[in-house]
Amino acid sequence: MTAVIKEQTQPDQKQDVTGILQRSLMFSDMGADILQPLVEAATLQIVPKGKILFVHEEKAEFFYVIVSGWVKLFRETLNGEEAVIDVRNSGHVFGEMAIFGHDFYDYGAEVVEPAVLVTIPLAILRRLVEANTQISMQIFRLMSQAHRLQIGELEHRSVQNAPQRIGCFLLRLCKPGDEGPITLHLPYDKTLIASRLGMKAETFSRALARLRRETGIRTNGGSVEIDAVSQLSQYSCAACSSSYPCQDLPR
Amino acid sequence: MTAVIKEQTQPDQKQDVTGILQRSLMFSDMGADILQPLVEAATLQIVPKGKILFVHEEKAEFFYVIVSGWVKLFRETLNGEEAVIDVRNSGHVFGEMAIFGHDFYDYGAEVVEPAVLVTIPLAILRRLVEANTQISMQIFRLMSQAHRLQIGELEHRSVQNAPQRIGCFLLRLCKPGDEGPITLHLPYDKTLIASRLGMKAETFSRALARLRRETGIRTNGGSVEIDAVSQLSQYSCAACSSSYPCQDLPR
DNA sequence: CGAGGTGTTGAAAGTGCTCAAATGGCGTGG
DNA sequence: CCACGCCATTTGAGCACTTTCAACACCTCG
Numbered sequence: 015m016t017a018v019i020k021e022q023t024q025p026d027q028k029q030d031v032t033g034i035l036q037r038s039l040m041f042s043d044m045g046a047d048i049l050q051p052l053v054e055a056a057t058l059q060i061v062p063k064g065k066i067l068f069v070h071e072e073k074a075e076f077f078y079v080i081v082s083g084w085v086k087l088f089r090e091t092l093n094g095e096e097a098v099i100d101v102r103n104s105g106h107v108f109g110e111m112a113i114f115g116h117d118f119y120d121y122g123a124e125v126v127e128p129a130v131l132v133t134i135p136l137a138i139l140r141r142l143v144e145a146n147t148q149i150s151m152q153i154f155r156l157m158s159q160a161h162r163l164q165i166g167e168l169e170h171r172s173v174q175n176a177p178q179r180i181g182c183f184l185l186r187l188c189k190p191g192d193e194g195p196i197t198l199h200l201p202y203d204k205t206l207i208a209s210r211l212g213m214k215a216e217t218f219s220r221a222l223a224r225l226r227r228e229t230g231i232r233t234n235g236g237s238v239e240i241d242a243v244s245q246l247s248q249y250s251c252a253a254c255s256s257s258y259p260c261q262d263l264p265r
Numbered sequence: 266m267t268a269v270i271k272e273q274t275q276p277d278q279k280q281d282v283t284g285i286l287q288r289s290l291m292f293s294d295m296g297a298d299i300l301q302p303l304v305e306a307a308t309l310q311i312v313p314k315g316k317i318l319f320v321h322e323e324k325a326e327f328f329y330v331i332v333s334g335w336v337k338l339f340r341e342t343l344n345g346e347e348a349v350i351d352v353r354n355s356g357h358v359f360g361e362m363a364i365f366g367h368d369f370y371d372y373g374a375e376v377v378e379p380a381v382l383v384t385i386p387l388a389i390l391r392r393l394v395e396a397n398t399q400i401s402m403q404i405f406r407l408m409s410q411a412h413r414l415q416i417g418e419l420e421h422r423s424v425q426n427a428p429q430r431i432g433c434f435l436l437r438l439c440k441p442g443d444e445g446p447i448t449l450h451l452p453y454d455k456t457l458i459a460s461r462l463g464m465k466a467e468t469f470s471r472a473l474a475r476l477r478r479e480t481g482i483r484t485n486g487g488s489v490e491i492d493a494v495s496q497l498s499q500y501s502c503a504a505c506s507s508s509y510p511c512q513d514l515p516r
Numbered sequence: 517c518g519a520g521g522t523g524t525t526g527a528a529a530g531t532g533c534t535c536a537a538a539t540g541g542c543g544t545g546g
Numbered sequence: 547c548c549a550c551g552c553c554a555t556t557t558g559a560g561c562a563c564t565t566t567c568a569a570c571a572c573c574t575c576g
Contacts, residue, residue, distance in 0.1 A: 465533060467555090
Protein backbone atom coordinates (compact mmCIF):
# COMPACT_ATOMS: atom_id res chain seq x y z
CA MET A 15 0.00 0.00 0.00
CA THR A 16 2.53 2.54 1.09
CA ALA A 17 5.96 2.67 -0.39
CA VAL A 18 8.98 2.66 1.86
CA ILE A 19 11.21 5.55 1.11
CA LYS A 20 14.66 4.06 1.02
CA GLU A 21 17.41 6.55 1.07
CA GLN A 22 20.89 5.55 0.12
CA THR A 23 23.24 6.84 2.72
CA GLN A 24 24.79 9.77 0.99
CA PRO A 25 28.12 11.22 2.14
CA ASP A 26 26.33 13.99 4.00
CA GLN A 27 24.19 11.42 5.77
CA LYS A 28 27.05 9.33 7.06
CA GLN A 29 27.72 11.75 9.83
CA ASP A 30 24.08 11.51 10.81
CA VAL A 31 24.14 7.74 10.85
CA THR A 32 27.32 7.65 12.89
CA GLY A 33 25.74 9.97 15.40
CA ILE A 34 22.53 7.93 15.44
CA LEU A 35 24.44 4.75 16.18
CA GLN A 36 26.45 6.46 18.88
CA ARG A 37 23.24 7.55 20.51
CA SER A 38 21.74 4.04 20.35
CA LEU A 39 21.92 1.56 23.19
CA MET A 40 23.94 -0.90 21.20
CA PHE A 41 26.71 1.34 19.97
CA SER A 42 26.76 4.07 22.57
CA ASP A 43 30.08 5.81 22.95
CA MET A 44 31.84 3.86 20.26
CA GLY A 45 34.39 5.51 18.03
CA ALA A 46 33.41 6.50 14.50
CA ASP A 47 36.28 4.36 13.22
CA ILE A 48 34.83 1.22 14.77
CA LEU A 49 31.38 1.95 13.45
CA GLN A 50 32.57 2.83 9.97
CA PRO A 51 31.80 -0.57 8.35
CA LEU A 52 28.27 -0.40 9.73
CA VAL A 53 27.75 3.15 8.57
CA GLU A 54 29.00 2.27 5.08
CA ALA A 55 26.40 -0.45 4.72
CA ALA A 56 23.59 1.36 6.51
CA THR A 57 20.39 2.58 4.93
CA LEU A 58 18.20 5.27 6.41
CA GLN A 59 14.48 4.69 5.93
CA ILE A 60 11.34 6.62 6.68
CA VAL A 61 8.69 4.02 7.33
CA PRO A 62 4.94 4.68 7.56
CA LYS A 63 2.64 3.21 10.18
CA GLY A 64 1.47 -0.28 9.38
CA LYS A 65 4.52 -1.37 7.43
CA ILE A 66 5.60 -4.93 8.22
CA LEU A 67 9.38 -5.05 8.18
CA PHE A 68 9.71 -8.80 8.45
CA VAL A 69 7.77 -11.78 9.73
CA HIS A 70 8.55 -14.55 12.19
CA GLU A 71 10.77 -17.29 10.72
CA GLU A 72 11.68 -15.22 7.70
CA LYS A 73 15.34 -15.49 6.76
CA ALA A 74 17.14 -12.75 8.63
CA GLU A 75 19.21 -10.34 6.58
CA PHE A 76 19.11 -7.06 8.44
CA PHE A 77 18.92 -5.65 11.90
CA TYR A 78 17.41 -2.26 12.65
CA VAL A 79 18.19 0.73 14.82
CA ILE A 80 15.22 2.92 15.69
CA VAL A 81 15.78 6.63 15.28
CA SER A 82 12.20 7.61 15.98
CA GLY A 83 8.73 6.09 16.02
CA TRP A 84 7.53 2.80 17.51
CA VAL A 85 7.93 -0.77 16.33
CA LYS A 86 5.89 -3.75 17.50
CA LEU A 87 7.56 -7.17 17.80
CA PHE A 88 5.07 -10.02 17.73
CA ARG A 89 4.26 -13.61 16.95
CA GLU A 90 1.16 -15.05 15.34
CA THR A 91 -0.28 -18.43 16.21
CA LEU A 92 -1.75 -20.89 13.75
CA ASN A 93 -5.27 -20.03 14.89
CA GLY A 94 -4.79 -16.32 14.32
CA GLU A 95 -3.97 -15.05 17.79
CA GLU A 96 -1.21 -12.51 18.18
CA ALA A 97 1.26 -12.34 21.04
CA VAL A 98 3.09 -9.05 21.36
CA ILE A 99 6.66 -9.57 22.50
CA ASP A 100 7.69 -5.96 22.87
CA VAL A 101 7.10 -2.47 21.52
CA ARG A 102 10.29 -0.47 21.04
CA ASN A 103 11.27 3.08 20.28
CA SER A 104 14.14 5.44 19.70
CA GLY A 105 17.59 4.15 20.58
CA HIS A 106 16.54 0.53 20.61
CA VAL A 107 17.58 -2.20 18.23
CA PHE A 108 15.68 -5.21 16.93
CA GLY A 109 16.21 -8.18 14.67
CA GLU A 110 19.74 -8.59 15.94
CA MET A 111 19.20 -11.79 17.91
CA ALA A 112 19.38 -13.80 14.72
CA ILE A 113 23.12 -13.17 14.43
CA PHE A 114 23.99 -16.50 15.93
CA GLY A 115 22.42 -19.88 15.90
CA HIS A 116 19.80 -20.01 13.21
CA ASP A 117 19.48 -17.24 10.68
CA PHE A 118 15.78 -16.60 11.09
CA TYR A 119 13.92 -13.87 12.84
CA ASP A 120 12.47 -14.84 16.21
CA TYR A 121 9.44 -12.60 15.74
CA GLY A 122 7.72 -10.35 13.25
CA ALA A 123 8.18 -6.57 13.30
CA GLU A 124 5.62 -3.92 12.37
CA VAL A 125 5.89 -0.15 12.49
CA VAL A 126 3.06 1.11 14.69
CA GLU A 127 3.98 4.78 14.80
CA PRO A 128 5.68 6.42 11.81
CA ALA A 129 9.36 5.63 12.17
CA VAL A 130 12.81 6.49 10.99
CA LEU A 131 15.02 3.43 10.95
CA VAL A 132 18.60 2.56 10.19
CA THR A 133 18.82 -0.78 8.39
CA ILE A 134 22.11 -2.68 8.49
CA PRO A 135 23.00 -6.11 7.11
CA LEU A 136 23.49 -8.68 9.86
CA ALA A 137 26.55 -10.00 8.04
CA ILE A 138 28.38 -6.75 8.72
CA LEU A 139 27.51 -6.84 12.39
CA ARG A 140 28.52 -10.47 12.62
CA ARG A 141 31.93 -9.72 11.17
CA LEU A 142 32.37 -6.80 13.51
CA VAL A 143 31.39 -8.79 16.57
CA GLU A 144 33.89 -11.48 15.80
CA ALA A 145 36.67 -8.97 15.32
CA ASN A 146 36.00 -6.38 17.94
CA THR A 147 35.89 -7.12 21.64
CA GLN A 148 34.43 -3.77 22.57
CA ILE A 149 31.39 -4.43 20.43
CA SER A 150 30.93 -8.00 21.54
CA MET A 151 31.12 -6.99 25.20
CA GLN A 152 28.54 -4.30 24.61
CA ILE A 153 26.25 -6.78 22.91
CA PHE A 154 26.68 -9.16 25.81
CA ARG A 155 25.51 -6.46 28.14
CA LEU A 156 22.55 -5.73 25.94
CA MET A 157 21.59 -9.36 25.55
CA SER A 158 21.78 -10.04 29.24
CA GLN A 159 19.66 -6.98 29.90
CA ALA A 160 17.16 -8.15 27.29
CA HIS A 161 17.09 -11.48 29.06
CA ARG A 162 16.41 -9.76 32.36
CA LEU A 163 13.58 -7.78 30.83
CA GLN A 164 12.06 -10.93 29.39
CA ILE A 165 12.12 -12.58 32.78
CA GLY A 166 10.43 -9.55 34.26
CA GLU A 167 7.81 -9.73 31.56
CA LEU A 168 7.07 -13.36 32.33
CA GLU A 169 6.84 -12.56 36.02
CA HIS A 170 4.47 -9.69 35.41
CA ARG A 171 2.14 -11.73 33.27
CA SER A 172 1.93 -14.46 35.86
CA VAL A 173 1.61 -12.50 39.09
CA GLN A 174 0.02 -9.16 38.26
CA ASN A 175 -3.62 -8.68 37.34
CA ALA A 176 -4.77 -6.35 34.60
CA PRO A 177 -5.00 -3.08 36.58
CA GLN A 178 -1.63 -3.75 38.21
CA ARG A 179 0.02 -4.37 34.86
CA ILE A 180 -1.35 -1.08 33.58
CA GLY A 181 -0.10 0.71 36.67
CA CYS A 182 3.30 -0.85 36.16
CA PHE A 183 3.28 0.29 32.55
CA LEU A 184 2.52 3.86 33.63
CA LEU A 185 5.28 3.77 36.21
CA ARG A 186 7.76 2.87 33.53
CA LEU A 187 6.74 6.02 31.66
CA CYS A 188 7.77 8.12 34.65
CA LYS A 189 11.20 9.64 34.77
CA PRO A 190 13.38 8.47 37.65
CA GLY A 191 12.77 10.68 40.64
CA ASP A 192 9.24 11.67 39.71
CA GLU A 193 7.03 11.77 42.76
CA GLY A 194 4.51 14.49 42.87
CA PRO A 195 1.72 15.44 40.50
CA ILE A 196 2.77 14.69 36.94
CA THR A 197 1.11 14.28 33.58
CA LEU A 198 2.07 11.46 31.28
CA HIS A 199 1.12 10.78 27.70
CA LEU A 200 0.46 7.27 26.45
CA PRO A 201 3.09 6.53 23.81
CA TYR A 202 0.81 4.64 21.42
CA ASP A 203 -2.85 3.73 21.18
CA LYS A 204 -4.70 1.88 23.90
CA THR A 205 -5.44 -1.16 21.78
CA LEU A 206 -1.71 -1.73 21.33
CA ILE A 207 -0.91 -1.09 24.99
CA ALA A 208 -3.51 -3.71 25.80
CA SER A 209 -1.89 -6.39 23.70
CA ARG A 210 1.55 -5.28 24.82
CA LEU A 211 0.33 -6.08 28.33
CA GLY A 212 -1.28 -9.34 27.29
CA MET A 213 -4.94 -8.38 27.57
CA LYS A 214 -7.86 -7.53 25.31
CA ALA A 215 -8.79 -3.95 24.52
CA GLU A 216 -12.05 -4.22 26.48
CA THR A 217 -10.24 -5.57 29.49
CA PHE A 218 -7.78 -2.71 29.24
CA SER A 219 -10.56 -0.17 29.23
CA ARG A 220 -12.24 -1.68 32.29
CA ALA A 221 -8.95 -2.28 34.10
CA LEU A 222 -7.94 1.33 33.55
CA ALA A 223 -11.26 2.44 34.98
CA ARG A 224 -10.62 0.31 38.03
CA LEU A 225 -7.07 1.66 38.34
CA ARG A 226 -8.50 5.18 38.34
CA ARG A 227 -10.92 4.23 41.10
CA GLU A 228 -8.33 2.50 43.24
CA THR A 229 -5.30 4.75 42.92
CA GLY A 230 -6.81 8.16 42.28
CA ILE A 231 -5.16 8.72 38.91
CA ARG A 232 -7.08 10.65 36.27
CA THR A 233 -7.10 10.11 32.53
CA ASN A 234 -8.28 12.12 29.59
CA GLY A 235 -7.79 10.49 26.24
CA GLY A 236 -4.11 9.69 26.02
CA SER A 237 -2.98 11.83 28.92
CA VAL A 238 -2.70 10.55 32.47
CA GLU A 239 -2.44 12.61 35.64
CA ILE A 240 -0.80 11.04 38.65
CA ASP A 241 -0.86 12.88 41.96
CA ALA A 242 1.20 10.41 43.96
CA VAL A 243 3.56 8.05 42.19
CA SER A 244 4.08 6.25 45.48
CA GLN A 245 0.42 5.32 45.69
CA LEU A 246 0.50 3.85 42.21
CA SER A 247 3.71 1.92 42.83
CA GLN A 248 2.33 0.57 46.06
CA TYR A 249 -0.68 -0.69 44.19
CA SER A 250 1.19 -2.27 41.30
CA CYS A 251 4.50 -3.36 42.75
CA ALA A 252 2.90 -5.32 45.60
CA ALA A 253 2.59 -8.17 43.13
CA CYS A 254 6.13 -7.89 41.87
CA SER A 255 9.57 -9.08 42.91
CA SER A 256 11.15 -5.67 42.94
CA SER A 257 9.66 -2.56 44.40
CA TYR A 258 9.54 0.77 42.61
CA PRO A 259 11.63 2.15 41.07
CA CYS A 260 11.88 -1.04 39.21
CA GLN A 261 15.44 -0.94 37.88
CA ASP A 262 14.87 -4.17 36.07
CA LEU A 263 12.35 -2.76 33.69
CA PRO A 264 13.33 0.42 31.98
CA ARG A 265 10.72 1.44 29.41
CA MET B 266 19.17 -28.61 57.59
CA THR B 267 21.20 -30.58 55.13
CA ALA B 268 24.85 -29.91 54.60
CA VAL B 269 26.17 -29.42 51.11
CA ILE B 270 28.99 -31.77 50.42
CA LYS B 271 31.61 -29.62 48.81
CA GLU B 272 34.38 -31.53 47.21
CA GLN B 273 37.54 -29.79 46.28
CA THR B 274 38.44 -30.74 42.77
CA GLN B 275 41.22 -33.20 43.31
CA PRO B 276 43.67 -34.04 40.52
CA ASP B 277 41.77 -37.21 39.72
CA GLN B 278 38.56 -35.25 39.42
CA LYS B 279 39.85 -32.73 36.95
CA GLN B 280 39.44 -35.08 34.07
CA ASP B 281 35.86 -35.62 35.16
CA VAL B 282 35.16 -31.91 35.29
CA THR B 283 36.74 -31.34 31.91
CA GLY B 284 34.56 -34.07 30.46
CA ILE B 285 31.48 -32.66 32.18
CA LEU B 286 32.08 -29.23 30.73
CA GLN B 287 32.69 -30.66 27.28
CA ARG B 288 29.38 -32.42 27.49
CA SER B 289 27.55 -29.27 28.61
CA LEU B 290 25.75 -26.96 26.21
CA MET B 291 27.99 -24.04 27.00
CA PHE B 292 31.37 -25.66 26.49
CA SER B 293 30.60 -28.46 24.10
CA ASP B 294 33.50 -29.53 21.96
CA MET B 295 36.00 -27.13 23.46
CA GLY B 296 39.58 -28.15 23.96
CA ALA B 297 40.76 -29.11 27.43
CA ASP B 298 43.41 -26.39 27.17
CA ILE B 299 40.82 -23.67 26.73
CA LEU B 300 38.75 -24.98 29.63
CA GLN B 301 41.71 -25.41 31.93
CA PRO B 302 41.25 -22.14 33.90
CA LEU B 303 37.62 -23.06 34.53
CA VAL B 304 38.46 -26.57 35.61
CA GLU B 305 41.13 -25.29 37.98
CA ALA B 306 38.63 -23.10 39.78
CA ALA B 307 35.71 -25.52 39.62
CA THR B 308 34.09 -27.27 42.55
CA LEU B 309 32.00 -30.39 42.27
CA GLN B 310 29.04 -30.53 44.65
CA ILE B 311 26.41 -33.07 45.51
CA VAL B 312 23.36 -31.06 46.47
CA PRO B 313 20.25 -32.42 48.18
CA LYS B 314 16.69 -31.56 47.18
CA GLY B 315 15.46 -28.33 48.70
CA LYS B 316 18.80 -26.55 48.85
CA ILE B 317 18.61 -22.92 47.79
CA LEU B 318 21.75 -22.09 45.87
CA PHE B 319 21.19 -18.36 45.68
CA VAL B 320 18.34 -15.90 45.75
CA HIS B 321 17.18 -13.17 43.37
CA GLU B 322 19.26 -9.98 43.64
CA GLU B 323 21.99 -11.65 45.65
CA LYS B 324 25.47 -10.64 44.56
CA ALA B 325 26.53 -13.07 41.88
CA GLU B 326 29.79 -14.93 42.44
CA PHE B 327 29.37 -18.26 40.72
CA PHE B 328 27.68 -19.86 37.80
CA TYR B 329 26.68 -23.51 37.75
CA VAL B 330 26.79 -26.42 35.35
CA ILE B 331 24.27 -29.18 36.01
CA VAL B 332 25.68 -32.69 35.87
CA SER B 333 22.51 -34.38 37.07
CA GLY B 334 19.30 -33.53 38.92
CA TRP B 335 16.90 -30.66 38.44
CA VAL B 336 17.15 -26.99 39.42
CA LYS B 337 14.28 -24.53 39.63
CA LEU B 338 14.86 -20.89 38.70
CA PHE B 339 12.29 -18.57 40.19
CA ARG B 340 11.32 -15.15 41.49
CA GLU B 341 9.28 -14.25 44.54
CA THR B 342 6.98 -11.26 44.72
CA LEU B 343 6.58 -9.00 47.73
CA ASN B 344 3.24 -10.58 48.55
CA GLY B 345 4.62 -14.09 48.59
CA GLU B 346 3.75 -15.37 45.13
CA GLU B 347 6.32 -17.33 43.21
CA ALA B 348 6.95 -17.18 39.47
CA VAL B 349 8.94 -20.07 38.07
CA ILE B 350 11.23 -18.93 35.27
CA ASP B 351 12.58 -22.31 34.23
CA VAL B 352 13.46 -25.77 35.52
CA ARG B 353 16.74 -27.09 34.17
CA ASN B 354 18.60 -30.35 34.11
CA SER B 355 21.78 -32.07 33.00
CA GLY B 356 23.98 -30.20 30.54
CA HIS B 357 22.38 -26.85 31.24
CA VAL B 358 23.95 -23.84 32.88
CA PHE B 359 22.46 -21.21 35.14
CA GLY B 360 23.52 -18.07 36.98
CA GLU B 361 25.71 -17.05 34.06
CA MET B 362 23.63 -14.12 32.85
CA ALA B 363 25.05 -11.96 35.57
CA ILE B 364 28.44 -11.83 33.87
CA PHE B 365 27.74 -8.50 32.29
CA GLY B 366 25.80 -5.49 33.31
CA HIS B 367 25.00 -5.68 36.97
CA ASP B 368 26.55 -8.34 39.17
CA PHE B 369 23.38 -9.69 40.69
CA TYR B 370 21.45 -12.83 40.00
CA ASP B 371 18.32 -12.33 37.92
CA TYR B 372 16.46 -15.07 39.78
CA GLY B 373 16.74 -17.48 42.68
CA ALA B 374 17.83 -21.10 42.20
CA GLU B 375 16.68 -24.13 44.16
CA VAL B 376 17.56 -27.78 43.74
CA VAL B 377 14.30 -29.68 43.24
CA GLU B 378 15.71 -33.13 42.48
CA PRO B 379 19.00 -34.24 44.07
CA ALA B 380 21.73 -32.78 41.91
CA VAL B 381 25.39 -32.89 41.09
CA LEU B 382 26.66 -29.45 40.14
CA VAL B 383 29.87 -27.87 39.00
CA THR B 384 30.36 -24.46 40.59
CA ILE B 385 32.67 -21.98 38.90
CA PRO B 386 33.47 -18.36 39.81
CA LEU B 387 31.97 -15.90 37.35
CA ALA B 388 35.19 -13.91 37.39
CA ILE B 389 37.00 -16.78 35.68
CA LEU B 390 34.37 -17.05 32.99
CA ARG B 391 34.39 -13.32 32.48
CA ARG B 392 38.12 -13.31 31.91
CA LEU B 393 37.87 -16.20 29.52
CA VAL B 394 35.09 -14.61 27.52
CA GLU B 395 37.05 -11.44 27.04
CA ALA B 396 40.10 -13.33 25.89
CA ASN B 397 38.68 -16.16 23.83
CA THR B 398 36.55 -15.67 20.75
CA GLN B 399 35.49 -19.30 20.54
CA ILE B 400 33.94 -19.10 23.99
CA SER B 401 32.30 -15.75 23.46
CA MET B 402 30.76 -16.92 20.19
CA GLN B 403 29.41 -20.02 21.87
CA ILE B 404 27.92 -17.93 24.64
CA PHE B 405 26.32 -15.67 22.07
CA ARG B 406 24.67 -18.69 20.53
CA LEU B 407 23.47 -19.84 23.91
CA MET B 408 22.16 -16.44 24.93
CA SER B 409 20.30 -15.96 21.72
CA GLN B 410 18.77 -19.39 22.11
CA ALA B 411 17.82 -18.59 25.68
CA HIS B 412 16.19 -15.44 24.37
CA ARG B 413 14.25 -17.42 21.81
CA LEU B 414 13.06 -19.83 24.48
CA GLN B 415 11.94 -16.94 26.66
CA ILE B 416 9.92 -15.50 23.82
CA GLY B 417 8.33 -18.89 23.28
CA GLU B 418 7.49 -19.05 26.96
CA LEU B 419 5.81 -15.67 26.85
CA GLU B 420 3.87 -16.69 23.80
CA HIS B 421 2.73 -19.93 25.41
CA ARG B 422 1.53 -18.24 28.53
CA SER B 423 -0.49 -15.74 26.59
CA VAL B 424 -2.07 -17.90 23.89
CA GLN B 425 -2.35 -21.44 25.25
CA ASN B 426 -4.83 -22.54 27.87
CA ALA B 427 -3.94 -24.89 30.71
CA PRO B 428 -4.53 -28.24 28.98
CA GLN B 429 -2.69 -27.06 25.89
CA ARG B 430 0.31 -25.96 27.92
CA ILE B 431 0.46 -29.38 29.56
CA GLY B 432 0.23 -31.07 26.18
CA CYS B 433 3.05 -28.87 24.92
CA PHE B 434 5.11 -29.80 27.96
CA LEU B 435 4.58 -33.49 27.25
CA LEU B 436 5.53 -33.03 23.61
CA ARG B 437 8.81 -31.54 24.69
CA LEU B 438 9.52 -34.72 26.62
CA CYS B 439 9.22 -36.76 23.44
CA LYS B 440 12.32 -37.59 21.47
CA PRO B 441 12.41 -36.21 17.94
CA GLY B 442 10.76 -38.66 15.61
CA ASP B 443 8.48 -40.24 18.20
CA GLU B 444 5.07 -40.90 16.74
CA GLY B 445 3.41 -44.06 17.81
CA PRO B 446 2.50 -45.37 21.23
CA ILE B 447 5.08 -44.24 23.75
CA THR B 448 5.35 -44.00 27.51
CA LEU B 449 6.82 -40.90 29.12
CA HIS B 450 7.77 -40.22 32.69
CA LEU B 451 7.20 -36.85 34.27
CA PRO B 452 10.62 -35.48 35.20
CA TYR B 453 9.60 -33.93 38.53
CA ASP B 454 6.49 -33.67 40.66
CA LYS B 455 3.20 -32.34 39.36
CA THR B 456 3.11 -29.38 41.71
CA LEU B 457 6.36 -28.13 40.21
CA ILE B 458 5.25 -28.80 36.65
CA ALA B 459 2.16 -26.77 37.44
CA SER B 460 4.11 -23.72 38.53
CA ARG B 461 6.60 -24.25 35.71
CA LEU B 462 3.61 -23.87 33.40
CA GLY B 463 2.21 -20.92 35.31
CA MET B 464 -0.81 -22.54 36.92
CA LYS B 465 -1.91 -23.82 40.33
CA ALA B 466 -1.62 -27.47 41.31
CA GLU B 467 -5.41 -27.89 41.36
CA THR B 468 -5.71 -26.39 37.91
CA PHE B 469 -2.99 -28.71 36.68
CA SER B 470 -4.85 -31.72 38.00
CA ARG B 471 -8.09 -30.73 36.34
CA ALA B 472 -6.40 -29.63 33.12
CA LEU B 473 -4.60 -32.96 32.88
CA ALA B 474 -7.92 -34.73 33.31
CA ARG B 475 -9.35 -32.69 30.49
CA LEU B 476 -6.30 -33.37 28.33
CA ARG B 477 -6.85 -37.09 28.91
CA ARG B 478 -10.45 -36.75 27.85
CA GLU B 479 -9.72 -34.70 24.76
CA THR B 480 -6.59 -36.32 23.36
CA GLY B 481 -6.89 -39.90 24.51
CA ILE B 482 -3.66 -39.98 26.51
CA ARG B 483 -3.55 -42.08 29.67
CA THR B 484 -1.73 -41.34 32.90
CA ASN B 485 -0.83 -43.39 35.90
CA GLY B 486 1.02 -41.50 38.58
CA GLY B 487 4.08 -40.04 36.90
CA SER B 488 3.90 -42.09 33.73
CA VAL B 489 2.05 -40.98 30.63
CA GLU B 490 1.04 -43.11 27.68
CA ILE B 491 0.53 -41.42 24.34
CA ASP B 492 -0.89 -43.41 21.47
CA ALA B 493 -0.68 -40.72 18.82
CA VAL B 494 1.78 -37.88 19.21
CA SER B 495 0.18 -36.20 16.21
CA GLN B 496 -3.16 -35.98 17.98
CA LEU B 497 -1.56 -34.34 20.98
CA SER B 498 0.44 -31.89 18.88
CA GLN B 499 -2.64 -31.00 16.90
CA TYR B 500 -4.43 -30.21 20.14
CA SER B 501 -1.64 -28.14 21.71
CA CYS B 502 0.16 -26.55 18.82
CA ALA B 503 -3.01 -25.10 17.31
CA ALA B 504 -2.54 -22.21 19.71
CA CYS B 505 1.14 -21.75 18.95
CA SER B 506 3.23 -19.98 16.34
CA SER B 507 5.18 -23.04 15.31
CA SER B 508 3.77 -26.45 14.69
CA TYR B 509 5.21 -29.64 16.12
CA PRO B 510 8.00 -30.54 16.27
CA CYS B 511 8.56 -27.23 17.89
CA GLN B 512 12.23 -26.58 17.16
CA ASP B 513 12.10 -23.44 19.19
CA LEU B 514 11.58 -25.25 22.44
CA PRO B 515 14.01 -28.07 23.04
CA ARG B 516 13.88 -30.00 26.29
C1' DC C 517 -22.94 13.82 6.00
C1' DG C 518 -21.13 9.06 6.00
C1' DA C 519 -17.36 5.73 6.82
C1' DG C 520 -14.02 3.81 9.45
C1' DG C 521 -11.16 3.61 13.33
C1' DT C 522 -10.79 3.92 18.41
C1' DG C 523 -12.56 3.47 22.84
C1' DT C 524 -16.28 2.37 26.15
C1' DT C 525 -20.01 -0.26 28.21
C1' DG C 526 -23.30 -4.19 29.17
C1' DA C 527 -24.46 -9.00 29.67
C1' DA C 528 -23.18 -13.68 29.58
C1' DA C 529 -19.83 -17.31 29.42
C1' DG C 530 -15.34 -19.29 30.29
C1' DT C 531 -11.13 -20.08 32.64
C1' DG C 532 -8.45 -20.41 36.42
C1' DC C 533 -8.19 -19.46 41.43
C1' DT C 534 -9.40 -20.01 46.51
C1' DC C 535 -10.87 -22.61 50.21
C1' DA C 536 -11.98 -26.90 52.04
C1' DA C 537 -11.97 -31.66 52.38
C1' DA C 538 -10.86 -36.35 51.06
C1' DT C 539 -7.57 -39.72 49.27
C1' DG C 540 -3.40 -42.23 49.01
C1' DG C 541 1.62 -42.99 49.32
C1' DC C 542 5.59 -42.98 52.15
C1' DG C 543 8.81 -42.70 55.88
C1' DT C 544 9.39 -42.52 60.98
C1' DG C 545 8.84 -43.93 65.58
C1' DG C 546 7.05 -47.20 68.39
C1' DC D 547 4.70 -54.68 61.46
C1' DC D 548 1.53 -50.98 62.49
C1' DA D 549 -0.01 -46.31 63.61
C1' DC D 550 0.83 -41.75 62.72
C1' DG D 551 1.84 -37.70 60.39
C1' DC D 552 3.25 -35.39 56.35
C1' DC D 553 3.04 -34.39 51.67
C1' DA D 554 1.38 -34.75 46.93
C1' DT D 555 -2.70 -35.18 44.43
C1' DT D 556 -7.49 -35.06 43.55
C1' DT D 557 -12.16 -33.34 43.89
C1' DG D 558 -16.06 -30.15 44.95
C1' DA D 559 -18.17 -25.63 45.40
C1' DG D 560 -18.07 -20.91 44.91
C1' DC D 561 -15.78 -16.84 43.35
C1' DA D 562 -12.84 -13.42 40.75
C1' DC D 563 -11.00 -11.99 36.72
C1' DT D 564 -10.86 -11.94 31.79
C1' DT D 565 -12.88 -12.80 27.50
C1' DT D 566 -16.59 -12.79 24.07
C1' DC D 567 -20.20 -10.81 21.57
C1' DA D 568 -22.86 -6.92 20.76
C1' DA D 569 -24.01 -2.24 20.78
C1' DC D 570 -22.89 2.43 20.96
C1' DA D 571 -20.40 6.96 21.49
C1' DC D 572 -16.79 9.80 19.55
C1' DC D 573 -13.63 11.56 16.48
C1' DT D 574 -11.33 12.30 12.23
C1' DC D 575 -11.14 12.34 7.44
C1' DG D 576 -12.93 12.48 2.96
